[in-house]
Amino acid sequence: MRGLFIGRFQPLHNGHISIMEAAMKDVDELVVVIGSAESSHTLKDPFTAGERMEMLLGTCRELGWGERVTVVPVRDVNRYSIWADHVLSYIPGIDVVYSNNALTAMLFREKGFEVRSTPLVDRNVLSGVRIRRMMVEGEDWEVLVPPVVVRIITELDGVRRMKELSERGDRS
Amino acid sequence: MRGLFIGRFQPLHNGHISIMEAAMKDVDELVVVIGSAESSHTLKDPFTAGERMEMLLGTCRELGWGERVTVVPVRDVNRYSIWADHVLSYIPGIDVVYSNNALTAMLFREKGFEVRSTPLVDRNVLSGVRIRRMMVEGEDWEVLVPPVVVRIITELDGVRRMKELSERGDRS
Amino acid sequence: MRGLFIGRFQPLHNGHISIMEAAMKDVDELVVVIGSAESSHTLKDPFTAGERMEMLLGTCRELGWGERVTVVPVRDVNRYSIWADHVLSYIPGIDVVYSNNALTAMLFREKGFEVRSTPLVDRNVLSGVRIRRMMVEGEDWEVLVPPVVVRIITELDGVRRMKELSERGDRS
Amino acid sequence: MRGLFIGRFQPLHNGHISIMEAAMKDVDELVVVIGSAESSHTLKDPFTAGERMEMLLGTCRELGWGERVTVVPVRDVNRYSIWADHVLSYIPGIDVVYSNNALTAMLFREKGFEVRSTPLVDRNVLSGVRIRRMMVEGEDWEVLVPPVVVRIITELDGVRRMKELSERGDRS
């Protein structure tokens, strides 16, 4: 059985890992789609698809999931009526979708897929938006993401990128 | 004489009907353009072009306008300098534009078209944004739209779609 | 019951009319999609979506089909894996597809639709490509299309457009 | 030596002129890119690329820079990871980039370009956003832009355009 899990992974954090762990108990293989693949260098989407792919591949390898996880970057189409079809045309066939996102769940259910909710993660603690804010404000975000992600963001000087983006204050 | 009326129809409501009634007194035929045709499944644009077309076709038939109204879905191009030309290339030739929207009026006037304002409708009572909010908050929106629209939205469980969209609170 | 018929209608000709006549015996309503809506001013696609819509609306009115036919221009997406979904998102719900085109038939069958072939029309006599060539070469194309189409093409000086296009011989 | 200066020029104002003056002391030629070239008729981007090009060409001629400045309109691609490459593919080769914008500076530095900051201009006084607000509110914006720009905006009735846009209050 093959499952699908979609996220933006800006950055990959422990909330994503919990969902993937839960999914990996049910399925043989997991297709992980990097959504909004074309976006980067903004406060909401700081990292490129390539950088996010490194986070996912490195972490999956560390967790011993290398062979069972396939990571696929997919750009947005901003037409929700065909968005699920768009995603499906880029990936191997799947049996079930994992998602806690209401819109993703709605769109795949409308296409007839089973969508499973995953065990609760406290989204007030573990969410991309909170982690990005912590990075900009100099708080301790490192414990909320896998070690590989800390290393990658450090190497590409990602926190400085985010701080510069937060200061641009475009008044042109 | 042929007129043009452009709206997003999210959903078709009695304010649109008043404008169309006024226009139908002047013209032989009315081309009704469904704007932002590609948008759906958001709080601002919950319904697909196909669903909105059903609302318009069903209502026009009920009002006996079937032969005189042509409905054309047109996607956005987000380049206002060529937007009027974009719309015009998809529709039969027109003589006059009906609109209470300042931007639409400006863009068609710049291309040399006559733009007629329509008898006042109280936009505090009859506006798409208010009706969508009433749907989400469980208020009585049904009296503000034609009966066909109530039936279509009920059949496709549209109020539940809107409530789910309002809860998604994306913090990824 | 509602049927779907897709064509480019460059121009609308008697072969299209035969297929529509056959379809109208089975269904209550027919959605006619003008494909490649964005294309015009080439030898393969000489007429704009608006011009083709005039041909279809005028002819359907003449044949007394006005209330039962809905004409919808749809641009190409050039991604066949999602093309049927793209078309479906722009139109009211349909039950059956009419087509003699192998690709259209394949793509809608893959989505689970019934696709009906229509009684044979001799494509050596009645095809868009042949009629367009006759226009350029000054032969008698007029008997192969409905009278409304002759009138529209005459009014917009369509044959001259095609002749000019055939002479452009771009060597830039 | 050739420099690059990128702005939206909505409208061209004296802050831009200061930066260009500073740049013209270092370089033989300056390529001025009009960003977001496809945007117009909004409160943030009221003027078309053509109108902005007239502002720049007219002003540069007046300042005696005609031969040394090349103006190039470039549409947005909204993919920052390739945005600098996109701009570079449309312009002659450059040696240095002038910018006070953090994002532009970051993206060109990542591609290995030298990015020079320019002598401080008080952005509370001289910024596009402030000038556009002054136009809408009927304040004296004319002293903040070159004389050619006053003339062009007057000729195209630009202040009325902006006031109408500010009143559209879309509640559809």
Added chain:
Amino acid sequence: MRGLFIGRFQPLHNGHISIMEAAMKDVDELVVVIGSAESSHTLKDPFTAGERMEMLLGTCRELGWGERVTVVPVRDVNRYSIWADHVLSYIPGIDVVYSNNALTAMLFREKGFEVRSTPLVDRNVLSGVRIRRMMVEGEDWEVLVPPVVVRIITELDGVRRMKELSERGDRS
């Protein structure tokens, strides 16, 4: 060290495998990009990105390369001046490019990458265009592709798809 190999894989054949085998001797990891990912259902590009991904993942697993190969579908942009940057933004960092295609080699060399040619494969025998023609004409193509690919194409009735496409003879 990480290498990049780009192909359309319509379908994956033994010529691709030879190149990958040669590359795997040099590098620790190989990123395999599925080009023209959005194309399918044509004689030149019969298979979807998802179907091609199944071919690659299945074959790599069989060859024991599962952990060392990452497959990434990338759509075309049809702007060769930024095409290499487009591809690079979707993938993890790479050190070397493997290609026998002159255009790919040129575009990556212009960006400063080392491009390695691979040991000769007889392209008169092993090329996508020949294998697709053999499929349509009912010849023995199966020996020219890995066993997993034979199985996948059989399961999705791919040869029938190709034959139907070859017969469509669009004369609309």
Added chain:
Amino acid sequence: MRGLFIGRFQPLHNGHISIMEAAMKDVDELVVVIGSAESSHTLKDPFTAGERMEMLLGTCRELGWGERVTVVPVRDVNRYSIWADHVLSYIPGIDVVYSNNALTAMLFREKGFEVRSTPLVDRNVLSGVRIRRMMVEGEDWEVLVPPVVVRIITELDGVRRMKELSERGDRS
């Protein structure tokens, strides 16, 4: 008075110069649009917009036209019904169009512009397609283009680029 001249300039050759010379006798200023700006690295469109801009700017300077000519790269939209509007939105206002191309002439005439044909140039001798073929085949193309163009193509090793492109023979 301001004129418009549109070409692809692959490469700029003496035929273009003749047309520009004729136009410069009538008008005060000439806007030269580089069409298909996004295309490059193909046999039909070997040079990038930036490279073609260098050819035009350098040649105009040499001919003493620097102040009177404005060069604007414009990408294709492949929708001829709005193509003229698309071009016009990117350039300063124009009074007359110079063109020997039938399609360009048709599209601007349909928008109400005067289109002037220019004194005959022998297109069998002076055409882009012939010059590009001479480059690939090693013939003497240099006398057919301005000296600046010879220098630029030599510097960027343009003939080698074209020869490599002609050999790619894609059989993937």
